[in-house]
Amino acid sequence: MARKARAIEVRFGEQLTFWGQLVRSAFTSGPAIAWVTVLLLVPMLGILLTSVLTRGPYGEIELRFTLENYRRLAGFGLFGFDPQYPFIILRSLVMAAGTTAVCLLAGFPLAFFISALPGRLKQVALTLVVIPFWTNLLIRTYAWQLLLGPDSFLATVAEALHLVEEDAPLYPGTFAVYLGMLCAYLPFLVLPLYTSVEKIDWSIAEAASDLGADGPRVFWHAILPQVMPGVVAGMVLVFIPATGQFVIPDLLGGAKTVMLGNAIQQQYGASRDWPFGAAITLVGMAVVLGGLLLQQRFTRKGGEPGEGML
Amino acid sequence: MRKLSWPLWLTSGLLYVFLYAPIVVVIVYSFNSARHGGPWRGFTWQWYATLLDNQDKLAAARNTLVLGGLSTLVSTLLGTGLGYGLSRYQFPGKRFFSFLMYIPVVIPDIVMAVAMLMFYSQVRQWLGFLELGMTTMVLAHVTFQIPFVAIVVRSRMVGMDQSIEEAAHDLGATSLQTFLHVTLPLILPAVVAGGMLAFTLSLDDFVVSFFTTGPGASTLPILIYASVKRGITPDINALSSVIILISVIGTVLPMLLQRPAKHRGDT
Numbered sequence: 410m411a412r413k414a415r416a417i418e419v420r421f422g423e424q425l426t427f428w429g430q431l432v433r434s435a436f437t438s439g440p441a442i443a444w445v446t447v448l449l450l451v452p453m454l455g456i457l458l459t460s461v462l463t464r465g466p467y468g469e470i471e472l473r474f475t476l477e478n479y480r481r482l483a484g485f486g487l488f489g490f491d492p493q494y495p496f497i498i499l500r501s502l503v504m505a506a507g508t509t510a511v512c513l514l515a516g517f518p519l520a521f522f523i524s525a526l527p528g529r530l531k532q533v534a535l536t537l538v539v540i541p542f543w544t545n546l547l548i549r550t551y552a553w554q555l556l557l558g559p560d561s562f563l564a565t566v567a568e569a570l571h572l573v574e575e576d577a578p579l580y581p582g583t584f585a586v587y588l589g590m591l592c593a594y595l596p597f598l599v600l601p602l603y604t605s606v607e608k609i610d611w612s613i614a615e616a617a618s619d620l621g622a623d624g625p626r627v628f629w630h631a632i633l634p635q636v637m638p639g640v641v642a643g644m645v646l647v648f649i650p651a652t653g654q655f656v657i658p659d660l661l662g663g664a665k666t667v668m669l670g671n672a673i674q675q676q677y678g679a680s681r682d683w684p685f686g687a688a689i690t691l692v693g694m695a696v697v698l699g700g701l702l703l704q705q706r707f708t709r710k711g712g713e714p715g716e717g718m719l
Numbered sequence: 720m721r722k723l724s725w726p727l728w729l730t731s732g733l734l735y736v737f738l739y740a741p742i743v744v745v746i747v748y749s750f751n752s753a754r755h756g757g758p759w760r761g762f763t764w765q766w767y768a769t770l771l772d773n774q775d776k777l778a779a780a781r782n783t784l785v786l787g788g789l790s791t792l793v794s795t796l797l798g799t800g801l802g803y804g805l806s807r808y809q810f811p812g813k814r815f816f817s818f819l820m821y822i823p824v825v826i827p828d829i830v831m832a833v834a835m836l837m838f839y840s841q842v843r844q845w846l847g848f849l850e851l852g853m854t855t856m857v858l859a860h861v862t863f864q865i866p867f868v869a870i871v872v873r874s875r876m877v878g879m880d881q882s883i884e885e886a887a888h889d890l891g892a893t894s895l896q897t898f899l900h901v902t903l904p905l906i907l908p909a910v911v912a913g914g915m916l917a918f919t920l921s922l923d924d925f926v927v928s929f930f931t932t933g934p935g936a937s938t939l940p941i942l943i944y945a946s947v948k949r950g951i952t953p954d955i956n957a958l959s960s961v962i963i964l965i966s967v968i969g970t971v972l973p974m975l976l977q978r979p980a981k982h983r984g985d986t
Contacts, residue, residue, distance in 0.1 A: 437808070438800060438804030440800060442819075448858055448859070449823065452835050455838055459837055518726075518731055518734070538738065540970055543919055546923070547944055548943065548959040591737075592738060650828070654829075656925065670827065677930065686833065687833070690829075693830060697826055
C-alpha cells in the first residue's frame with residue numbers, strides 16, 4: 410500500500426521538467442529546509458566541533474583542538490581513573506532500557522485492550538491515551554512528587570504493607586524515576602504497537618491454536634512476529650528520548666539517578682564547561698543514531714519514524 | 720470481535736488510572752486550602768485568585784502565549800510549504816531532507832536545546848546579535864515545530880484525490896492558482912490541525928525554552944520548574960491546572976478536525 414501511495418504522490422509533479430520541479434520545490438519546501446539547515450543541522454555539526462575544543466579559564470571556548478573531553482568521558486581525569494562518567498553513561502542506557510522494558514510490559518495489554526474494543530469506544534480509548542501525552546511533562550512529573558511524597562496515600566499504603574523499609578521513601582529514588590518514566594513514555598509505545606495490533610491476521614493465530622499450540626506459543630510464534638514493526642518502532646520512540654531525559658531524574662531521583670541529560674545540563678549550567686558538555690551530548694547522539702539504524706534494519710518497509718505519534 | 724478477558728480489563732483500567740493520576744492530583748490540590756500540599760483542608764478558589772495578582776506569573780503567561788503564537792504562525796507557514804513540496808515534487812537531496820525533517824521528532828530535546836544554545840552564543844560572539852531571550856526562543860520553537868506541521872500536512876496530501884488538482888491544471892489553472900483555489904482549501908483542516916499541534920508543543924515545551932531563554936523572558940514551564948526546585952506552593956497547582964486545561968483543549972480540537980480526513984483516507 411505504501412508503494413501505491415508513493416506512486417500517486419508524485420504523479421502530479423511528474424508532468425514538470427526537472428527544473429520546474431526544482432523551482433517549485435525551492436518555493437514550497439525551500440524556506441523550511443533553509444530554516445532547519447541553519448538552525449538545526451549547522452548547530453548539530455557545531456556540537457561535533459565544540460566537543461574537540463578546549464574550555465578556557467572563564468568558561469569560554471578556545472580554538473585549541475584536544476581529545477581531552479573524550480578521555481575524561483572515558484574516565485581518565487586529572488586525578489587518575491575515575492569511572493564517574495562511564496557509570497553515568499551505563500546508568501542512562503540501563504535506565505532507558507529498563508523504561509523501555511516496563512513500557513513494553515504495560516503497553517502490550519493496553520494495545521490489545523484498545524484494539525479489541527468496539528469502533529467508537531476504540532477511538533475514545535485511544536484518545537484517552539494520547540491526552541496525558543500532550544499535557545506538560547514537567548507538571549506530570551512534579552505531580553508524582555505529590556503522589557509519592559511522605560504523607561501521601563501511596564506512601565501510607567506502601568508503609569502499611571511493609572513494601573518499603575523505614576527511612577527508604579518511595580520518592581526520591583530509582584522507583585520514583587521509573588514510575589515517572591513509565592507515565593511519560595507509555596503513550597510513545599502504545600500508539601505504534603496499537604497500529605500493528607490492528608493489522609494482525611487472527612486466522613494465523615487460530616490456525617496455530619487448531620494445530621495444538623498453547624496460549625504462550627500462539628503468542629510467541631503467531632502473534633508476536635506480526636506486531637514486531639510496532640514493537641520496534643515503539644522501543645525506539647521510548648528508548649531515545651528516555652536516554653536524554655533530564656527533568657524526570659532531576660525531579661524524582663536523588664543523586665544516584667544522574668543520567669546523561671543531567672550530566673549535560675550540569676556542564677551547560679553550573680560547571681560551564683561547554684566542550685565537555687558537547688562531548689557528552691555527542692555520545693548521547695551516537696546512542697540515538699545507533700538506535701535509529703537498528704530500527705531501520707528491523708523495519709525496512711515500515712513507515713517514517715515518529716509517524717505513529719500523529 | 721475478540722473477547723475481552725477480565726485480566727485485560729483490570730490491567731488496562733489500572734494503566735488508565737496511572738496515566739491520569741498525576742493530572743487529577745494536580746487539579747485536586749489546586750483547590751486544597753492547605754498551604755503545603757499534604758492532607759485535604761477544604762475547598763478554595765484562592766490559589767486561582769492569587770494567580771491574577773502575581774506579576775511574574777502574568778508576565779510568564781504572556782511570554783508563553785506570545786512565544787506560542789509567533790512560533791506557530793511562522794512554523795505553520797514554513798511547515799505547510801515543506802509538507803506540500805515534499806509530497807509533490809522531486810528534487811536532489813530530497814531523501815536527505817526528509818530524514819533531516821524527522822530529526823527534531825526523534826532526538827532527545829536536550830540535544831537540540833544544547834545545539835541551539837551554542838549556535839546562538841557563537842553567532843553573538845562573531846556577528847554581535849542574537850541575545851538570548853524571546854527571539855532565540857521563537858527561533859528554537861519554530862525549528863522543532865516545522866516537522867510536526869509538515870508531517871500532518873503531508874499525510875493529508877498523500878490521502879488526497881489528486882485528480883481534482885489535475886483537472887484544475889487541465890482547465891488552464893497555473894500551479895499557484897491550483898494551489899490557492901483547489902489544494903489549499905482541501906488541506907486546510909490539516910494546516911489548522913498542524914498549527915494547533917505546533918501551538919500545543921510550544922506551550923508544553925520546557926527543555927528547549929530552558930536552554931535558549933535569557934534574563935527576563937521566562938515562560939510558564941520555566942517558572943514552574945524554578946518553583947518546584949524551591950518547593951511546591953499551592954498556586955503552582957492552580958497554574959498547572961490552567962495549563963493542563965489549555966493543553967487538553969489544544970489536543971482534542973485538532974483530533975476532531977482531523978477525523979474527516981482520516982475517514983476519507985480509509986475508503
